[in-house]
Amino acid sequence: xxxxxxxxxxxxxxxxxxxxxxxxxxxxxxxxAETPRKGGVLLAAIGADPPSLDPHxxxxxxxxxxxxPLYSTLLQFDPLDSSKIIGDAGTSWKTSPDGLTVTVKVRQxxxxxxxxxxxxxxxxxxxxxxxxPPKGTxxxxxxxxxxxxxxxAPDPATVVFRLKHPSAAFVSNLASPWNVIFPKKxxxxxxxxxxxxVVGSGPFKFKDYTRGATFEGERNPDYFxxxxxxxDGYKFYISPETAVRAAAVRSGRAHIEFRGLPTSEVEAITRxxxxxxxxxxxxxxGWWAVSFNHKVKPFDDVRVRKALTLAIDRYTMSKVLFxxxxxxxxxxxxxxxxxxxxxxxxxxxxxxxxxxxxxxxxEAKKLLAEAGFPNGMKFVLxxxxxxxxxxxxxxxxxxxxxxxxxxxxNRPLETAAWFDTGRVTRNFETIxxxxxxxxxxxxxxxxxxxSSSPLTNWSQVADPELDDLYERQGxxxxxxxxxxxxxxxxxxxxxxxxFAQGLWWVRSIVHSARVKNWxxxxxxxxxxxxxxxxxxxx
Amino acid sequence: xxxxxxxxxxxxxxxxxGVATIVFLIMRxxxxxxxxxxxxxxxxxxxxxxxxxxxxxxxxxxxxLIVQFGTWLWGVLQFDFGKSLWTGAxxxxxxxxxxxxxxxxxxxxxxxxxxISIPLGMxxxxxxDTWVDYVIRVISIGGLxxxxxxxxxxxxxxxxxxFGWGPPLExxxxxxxPWANLSMMVWPxxxxxxxxxxxxxxxxxxxxxxVLREDYIRTAWAKGLAQRVIxxxxxxxxxxxxxxxxxxxxxxxxxxxxxxxxxxFTLNGIGRxxxxxxxxxDYPVVQALVFLIAFSFVIVNLLVDLTYAWFDPRIRYR
Numbered sequence: 001x002x003x004x005x006x007x008x009x010x011x012x013x014x015x016x017x018x019x020x021x022x023x024x025x026x027x028x029x030x031x032x033a034e035t036p037r038k039g040g041v042l043l044a045a046i047g048a049d050p051p052s053l054d055p056h057x058x059x060x061x062x063x064x065x066x067x068x069p070l071y072s073t074l075l076q077f078d079p080l081d082s083s084k085i086i087g088d089a090g091t092s093w094k095t096s097p098d099g100l101t102v103t104v105k106v107r108q109x110x111x112x113x114x115x116x117x118x119x120x121x122x123x124x125x126x127x128x129x130x131x132x133p134p135k136g137t138x139x140x141x142x143x144x145x146x147x148x149x150x151x152x153a154p155d156p157a158t159v160v161f162r163l164k165h166p167s168a169a170f171v172s173n174l175a176s177p178w179n180v181i182f183p184k185k186x187x188x189x190x191x192x193x194x195x196x197x198v199v200g201s202g203p204f205k206f207k208d209y210t211r212g213a214t215f216e217g218e219r220n221p222d223y224f225x226x227x228x229x230x231x232d233g234y235k236f237y238i239s240p241e242t243a244v245r246a247a248a249v250r251s252g253r254a255h256i257e258f259r260g261l262p263t264s265e266v267e268a269i270t271r272x273x274x275x276x277x278x279x280x281x282x283x284x285x286g287w288w289a290v291s292f293n294h295k296v297k298p299f300d301d302v303r304v305r306k307a308l309t310l311a312i313d314r315y316t317m318s319k320v321l322f323x324x325x326x327x328x329x330x331x332x333x334x335x336x337x338x339x340x341x342x343x344x345x346x347x348x349x350x351x352x353x354x355x356x357x358x359x360x361x362x363e364a365k366k367l368l369a370e371a372g373f374p375n376g377m378k379f380v381l382x383x384x385x386x387x388x389x390x391x392x393x394x395x396x397x398x399x400x401x402x403x404x405x406x407x408x409x410n411r412p413l414e415t416a417a418w419f420d421t422g423r424v425t426r427n428f429e430t431i432x433x434x435x436x437x438x439x440x441x442x443x444x445x446x447x448x449x450x451s452s453s454p455l456t457n458w459s460q461v462a463d464p465e466l467d468d469l470y471e472r473q474g475x476x477x478x479x480x481x482x483x484x485x486x487x488x489x490x491x492x493x494x495x496x497x498x499f500a501q502g503l504w505w506v507r508s509i510v511h512s513a514r515v516k517n518w519x520x521x522x523x524x525x526x527x528x529x530x531x532x533x534x535x536x537x538x
Numbered sequence: 539x540x541x542x543x544x545x546x547x548x549x550x551x552x553x554x555x556g557v558a559t560i561v562f563l564i565m566r567x568x569x570x571x572x573x574x575x576x577x578x579x580x581x582x583x584x585x586x587x588x589x590x591x592x593x594x595x596x597x598x599x600x601x602x603l604i605v606q607f608g609t610w611l612w613g614v615l616q617f618d619f620g621k622s623l624w625t626g627a628x629x630x631x632x633x634x635x636x637x638x639x640x641x642x643x644x645x646x647x648x649x650x651x652x653x654i655s656i657p658l659g660m661x662x663x664x665x666x667d668t669w670v671d672y673v674i675r676v677i678s679i680g681g682l683x684x685x686x687x688x689x690x691x692x693x694x695x696x697x698x699x700x701f702g703w704g705p706p707l708e709x710x711x712x713x714x715x716p717w718a719n720l721s722m723m724v725w726p727x728x729x730x731x732x733x734x735x736x737x738x739x740x741x742x743x744x745x746x747x748x749v750l751r752e753d754y755i756r757t758a759w760a761k762g763l764a765q766r767v768i769x770x771x772x773x774x775x776x777x778x779x780x781x782x783x784x785x786x787x788x789x790x791x792x793x794x795x796x797x798x799x800x801x802x803f804t805l806n807g808i809g810r811x812x813x814x815x816x817x818x819x820d821y822p823v824v825q826a827l828v829f830l831i832a833f834s835f836v837i838v839n840l841l842v843d844l845t846y847a848w849f850d851p852r853i854r855y856r
Contacts, residue, residue: 247698
């Protein structure tokens with residue numbers, strides 16, 4: 001017995017040490033152990049600037065990375081553990097037992113940068129703008145809030161969302177980094193006011209913006225969290241060339257590039273700067289895949305589609321493409337490793353995910369022969385004319401298809417033409433079709449295969465079973481039950497080879513070791529408020 | 539002369555109108571939709587068909603093409619180039635942010651090129667088929683053969699890897715912070731100036747060689763004039779006409795054509811702006827920029843023609 005206890009203690013000690021050791025290697029937690037230093041301006045390089053400054057009306061990372069530090073949101077993903085939702089302007093939230101009402105309590109000590117207090121009326125006005133956009137404005141993520149029937153602000157500290165039906169994703173959507181809170185008085189005058197102006201209540205105040213060049217914020221001394229932010233300010237340099245952004249981090253002109261750099265650049269920087277830089281890898285809720293046009297022959301034939309997906313060796317693709325492009329994760333329709341994902345063993349049973357490639361290719365050839373293509377086939381793979389990761393991804397996939405006698409021609413299209421081809425004209429046979437989200441949420445990814453969503457459903461899948469499953473999983477509040485439905489949805493998509501999944505993106509972020517207390521969230525849209533980030537001495 | 543200048547200036551109007559019409563039509567013919575790009579963002583995301591229609595309407599893209607063209611042209615006649623479809627900001631404001639940088643780069647690169655290329659081209663011609671000529675030829679052919687962006691990237695990587703230093707990422711006008719301006723602009727100026735001077739050196743060498751074979755030069759030699767006088771006073775001036783044409787065309791090109799150099803050196807100039815605007819199908823911006831670039835070409839060509847008269851007094855304009 002004593003030996004058992006001693007062994008138990010020893011195991012416990014080892015486990016504790018291991019946990020401590022791993023904790024010390026995590027950037028967020030290691031930084032937490034150090035004493036934060038006040039002052040300094042965080043310098044970042046970014047690849048683009050946004051059409052406007054209003055996050056409700058934009059969908060590019062270039063918007064949210066620049067302006068997130070200037071605003072509060074109702075809820076947020078925990079900056080140090082993105083799987084958790086915590087409050088921001090909201091302090092607590094409660095869903096009614098029938099799942100039809102979500103009540104959020106709003107902090108009463110928050111002031112906008114113009115000095116006016118933030119109340120539930122501002123929250124209501126902001127969410128009204130998102131859910132029921134007034135004429136002349138757009139709301140990019142309106143579809144995520146179709147479930148909302150009404151928004152009420154019964155008193156300054158309470159906001160109530162009335163839903164049409166229970167929604168598993170609703171509370172997570174309240175933590176969306178895009179849903180910043182604007183002061184109502186400006187929205188009343190002009191709902192587009194914040195396209196060119198900033199009045200937030202975030203840790204930083206707007207300082208300056210030169211379009212195409214720089215964007216700056218400065219410390220908000222009245223921020224509602226005492227002693228935050230640590231930084232005096234932040235400044236983004238807008239530089240579209242990846243190699244130049246990498247050189248900026250390498251030369252110290254920028255402390256960080258938040259979106260992530262190709263692994264080859266990260267390695268070069270690490271080789272040169274050693275422990276002066278820190279590398280963080282963040283598996284991201286985003287994939288690159290191939291969509292088949294189901295309205296064009298022979299892609300309406302499940303045998304052809306299945307052959308094409310069987311021919312792709314995703315495990316080798318991961319090894320080859322990760323250093324070049326950041327594409328790494330082998331997974332289904334939800335991010336591998338996330339709470340909704342099926343286990344690797346389950347995944348391997350699905351067409352295209354088995355590890356025996358000889359067997360897969362033999363089956364693929366057999367299927368093609370059965371479909372009337374015993375000598376292979378030829379078609380065009382429409383693609384975006386962006387090298388990383390689009391072109392590299394296509395080159396690999398085309399090589400794989402060659403092994404089963406299929407000749408695909410990569411046709412690079414300029415971004416606007418590629419969007420048009422995928423969504424409007426549908427003038428393609430197969431097309432490289434990525435999908436990137438701000439969180440792990442099945443509602444956001446599965447919608448690509450739902451018949452009522454023609455603009456995201458590039459393949460034009462029309463399967464009543466999928467439509468029904470999509471509705472059901474979205475209304476199922478029990479996570480275990482919901483996971484079953486999500487995985488069932490995935491199985492149908494892959495069994496019927498509705499599209500050929502590629503790989504999931506893993507961001508590699510290299511930053512100066514001076515940057516402390518910032519942990520790369522899975523999504524490059526999240527954890528950009530910077531309220532806890534500080535800069536160590538040079 | 540005055541009538542000639544007036545005539546040339548009047549010709550600018552149909553030229554610009556022609557360019558505007560062609561660009562308007564081309565931009566509408568190529569596939570792509572700014573509304574889709576605005577709503578689609580980085581990867582596509584979820585797009586609501588109703589919102590797509592609403593954005594198109596908001597941007598005036600639902601109007602017939604002739605109405606869109608007429609509205610735009612009427613604005614231009616009042617010096618109103620409209621608003622960017624992508625940002626909603628007035629096109630002129632967006633343009634003025636970028637114009638000083640592009641002008642500075644074009645002027646400095648032209649200056650560097652002229653200072654380097656004319657003496658080198660002349661020297662190569664005078665010392666034809668000697669080692670001096672060979673060295674100059676290798677350098678100038680190198681400048682023509684090596685792409686500018688590659689020189690730019692190498693330049694940055696060399697500085698970063700060897701000195702751990704990179705050029706600044708932010709543009710400061712020379713009258714605000716001359717040192718910061720110089721430390722940013724010197725690298726693109728060298729990169730662009732190298733290619734530019736390579737072209738001009740080659741042209742200067744050829745034209746000087748041609749003039750040196752003229753009868754009047756032989757006469758000058760026979761008269762016993764000093765080599766310096768023959769080359770500088772008699773040969774150089776007469777061989778400059780093609781060189782000036784080349785310098786003028788290159789200068790106009792530099793205003794809007796340095797897309798890659800501007801991207802490599804993080805310069806927020808007109809070239810990058812043009813490419814972004816085309817990629818975003820931002821019609822008013824593309825039209826205004828093409829207008830500007832066409833206008834630059836027309837004016838520079840006029841100035842070049844007028845310079846001819848100064849170099850060669852036999853030329854008369856009517």
